[in-house]
Amino acid sequence: QNHQGLAFTTVDRSDDFLLQVRIGESARQDNQRQALKQNILTLRNRVNELGVAEPVIQQQGSNRVIIQLPGVQDTVRARETLGATATLQFKAVDESNSLEAALAGRVPPGSALYDHRDGNRILLKKRTILTGEYITNASSGLDPQTGEPVVNVSLDGRGAKIMSGFTGKNIGKRMAVIFVENKQYTTVTEEGEKEVVTELVEEVITDPVIRDQLSARFQISGAMGTREARDLALLLRAGSLAAPMHFVEERTVGPSLGLDNIRQGVRSIVLGLALVVGFMVMWYRGFGLVANVALALNLVLLVAVLSLLQATLTLPGIAGIVLTVGMAVDANVLIFERIREELNAGNTPQNSIYAGFDKAFSTIFDANVTTLIASAVLFVFGTGPIKGFAVTLSMGILTSMFTAILVTRAMVNLVWGGRRVASLPIGHSLLRLKGERAIRFLSRRRLAAIVSGLMIVVSIASLATRGLQFGIDFTGGTLVEVGYQQPADLQQVEQALQGAGITDAVVQLFGTPSDVLIRLASGSGGDLAQLSGDVLTALQGYDDSVELRRVEFVGPQVGEELTQDGGLALLFALLGILLYVGLRFRYQFAMGAVAALVHDVLITLGLFSLFAIEFDLTVLAALLAVIGYSLNDTIVVFDRIRENFAVIRKGGVIEVIDQALNDSLARTLVTSVTTLMVLLALLFFGGEVIRGFAMALLFGVLIGTYSSLMVASPALIGLGLTREDMEEPEKEGADAELA
Structure with a gap:
């Protein structure tokens, strides 16, 4: 019960009842x-x-x-103030029993030995008289008679009653004040694995004789310095922690590095968006201006929603925003390319606008819903950084669908909807691939299979033999970045660190010849500020111009959780995609989409392994964005294949899929070009910290574009897709032939 x-x-144990x-x-x-x-x-x-x-x-x-x-x-x-789990306890000194006997091992029942701050041991009653939870205020000061630091304590009504009752009955006896704290530190086991150990520290500050009955206000004095008294008063005033806490991850960014990151990030994003805006206007003219207004509104709405949710913008979050921008542009590209197709087919401008939005809606919906499913799964099963990516991406998908479908349509109807116009300012497609001009993609599917197979084999072999060069986000450890006024001498840096007793450091240049990265894989982070201070002091002995730019500590527990939860999140995301695409299309499409995703992830990981590029949290975020981008690309192509099967009644499966690939090629290339513009700006102008992130996305977009054309679609043939699988009842007047 x-x-x-x-x-x-x-519990029944023989004759005992428990x-x-x-x-x-x-x-x-x-x-x-x-x-x-x-x-x-x-x-x-x-x-x-x-x-x-x-x-x-x-x-x-x-x-x-x-x-x-x-x-x-x-x-x-x-760090000391935030991490301290300190509180006070008041206990009576056991003066009725022998301390010598207790030290010899004969501790009386109801009592226990405690360490005293003066270095001796003291015998106290186990029963606690009062704890720090009754303290309402505390302040540090100096005793007017002795001049030693003291802590002035105020109790609430209940605490004052307890203290008054005990001290009134025990005048002339001693009462001990105990400082209680849970300390955490990292140790290395015999197997070489790191583990966090928690140790309860109980230390007697003072054990004065009770001279008078105490009440709501009194002083605590003992072997305390001025700063220690001030910190103790702060902890008592702020309240004690209800449960012990320890640091699992810590990052310190110097002011110069923070300013550099902001400048480089803003510059690269502004440049990337400027390139996208210019390209859209050049490619789609007046409609490109509409797309740019919708894109700007999408970003404003996304930032507003994230602000309302009080979300912290991290690099995984930025990955979600980059993917959102790509998908927002892609939605407009889909609509505009559809309008161009209708115009090329001889429809009027008004009918072309209506048909363009109507036919693109299904594709936009499917592409965004599959990505939304993936982000929802990542949010449920992922850890903090992965959750941040999922939240940003989910909000971005919703805002981009709103701006692309509603805002863009409202603006187009406002400007051109109620007017009789002979033409629309939407430009002319340079890729009208019909009939003899059509590219026979599937005729090269065997060559593509060989190329993809070789890339996958090389990737798996590299991952199996060389592995990934994991950053401290996965391995745990400490990282210190310092900057010099002139090119750094790495040998001198290593000598300075060894002279300071730091022997396990890995030293390398970071981005520029004057920036140095120092990795301490075994750093416990127990006193990160002290460690960074030791490093800086050692280096300043050789060059006093050296500047501390950032310090990071990641505990082993975080790295393990990130690896496990990240893998589970990716697995369940793939299963969710498999289920939705299988229900929305057919199982062959689901298998083809997952095959393309696995293809893209494996080859991207293989490139990082092959070129020994560091794989850290930013790269994981980029990998998640690659999955979203590749999935979006694949679903767009699949939707066109499904549509073509419904309208093209003559021709085999290969011809129908080939025509669908040609029909969606302009959209695929335009979306890839706009995304690559942003990524190239991030790669060359975003700074070293974000370089791995941009490189992973760059690899992923190129591979994803290739796989949507030459992996996912050919997989449908290999999985035995037939016209009968996709056949719908024929409607009168709906026949169409391949041009």
């Missing part, structure tokens, strides 16, 4: 949620005490909290 969250079970009591699952989850809420409130109070302007404190998942402290100067104190 259950009683107030407790579950009771009986009753087993445990906390129920719902009660355990409630306690965990309440503890996390209390911890967030406490952390917020502590950050406010630090005086940080505009901090960000957010819950991530069920057991993590993200804290961002812009502009904080004393990172050592900030």
Whole structure:
């Protein structure tokens, strides 16, 4: 039975009857949620005490909290203050039993030995008189008589009553004040694996004699320095953590690097968007201007939604925005190419506009829904960074569908809908591939299969033998980036670090000859600020112009979770896509789409392995974007194949698929070109930090464009797709022949 969250079970052991009591699952989850809420409130109070302007404190998942402290100067104190699980306990000193006997191993029941700050041991009663939860305020100061640092404590009504009752009955006896803290640190096991160890530290600060009855206000003094008294008062004032917390990931960015990243990021994105805007106007003329207005509105809406959700924009989030921009442009390209087709078929401008939007809707819907399914699965099964990508992508899909389908149509109807015009300012397609001009893609499917097979074999072989060069996001460890005024001497850097006792460092140039990256794979991150200070001090001994640009620490637990959850998220995303495409089209299309995705991911990973490019969180984000892009590309082609089977009644399966590939080729190339413009701007002007991200996307877009034409569609032939599978009842007047 259950009683107030407790579950009771009986256990029979021979003649004994045992009753087993445990906390129920719902009660355990409630306690965990309440503890996390209390911890967030406490952390917020502590950050406010630090005086940080505009901090960000957010819950991530069920057991993590993200804290961002812009502009904080004393990172050592900030880390100690936030991570401290310190509180106070008040216990009576056991003066009725012998301390010597307890030290000899004969500790009396109800008592325990504790370490004293003066280096000795002391015997205390186990029963706790009072804890820090009753403290309402605390401040540091100096004792007016002795001049030593003290902490002035104020208790609430209940705490004052407890303290008054105990001290009133025990005048002349001693009461100990215990500083209690949970400390976490990383150790290496005998098997060479890292694990986080939690240690409970209980230290007696002072054990004064009770001279008078205490009440709501009193002082604590002992072997404390001024700063220690101030920090203890801050922790007591902000409140204690309801559950122990430890750092699993930490990143410090210097002001110069942060400014450089902002400048480079803004410059590359502005340049990329400018190229896209110019290309759309050149290619689609007046309709290109409409697409650009819709794209700008899409970005404004996306940023507004993310702001309302208080989402933190990280590199995975930027990956989602880049993919959103590509898909928003793609939706307009689909519509405009359809309008061009209708005009080329001899329809009037008004009928062409109507038919273009009408026929493109199904394709846009299918492409966006499949990507939305993938992002939903990534959100459910992914970790924090992957969830960030999924949220940004999901919001971007919804805003892009709104702007492409509703806003673009409203603007087109407003400008050209109510007017009699002889032509539309939409340009002329340079790729009218019909009849003899059509490209016979599937006639080259065997050659494409050989090329793809070779690339996959090389990729798998490289992954099996060389593996991926994982960054600290996956392996855990510490990374320090420093900058020099002139080209750095790596040998001198290594000598300086070895002289400071840092022997496991891997030193390399990062982007420019004056930027150096130092990797400490075994760094525990136990005192990240101290570690970075040691590195900087060692290097300044040779060159005092060296500047600390960033420090990052990732615990081993984060790397393991990222690997496991990322793999599961990708697997379930593929299963979700397989199910939807199979229901919306046929199973051959589902298998073809998944084959193209696996093809793209394997070859992209193989390129990173082959060229030993670092695989970190930014590259994982790019890989997720590649899956979304490739899927979008493939669904567009599949939708055209399905449509062609309905309208083209003569010709075999190969001819129908070939014509569909030719019909969608202009859209495929235009979308790829606009996406590549943004990626090339990121690659060359986005800075070294984002280079791996841009390179992965660049590889993925090129491979994805190829696979949508030469892998996914030929796979339909290999999977035995027939005209009978796609045949619909023939309607009068609906016959069409291949031109």
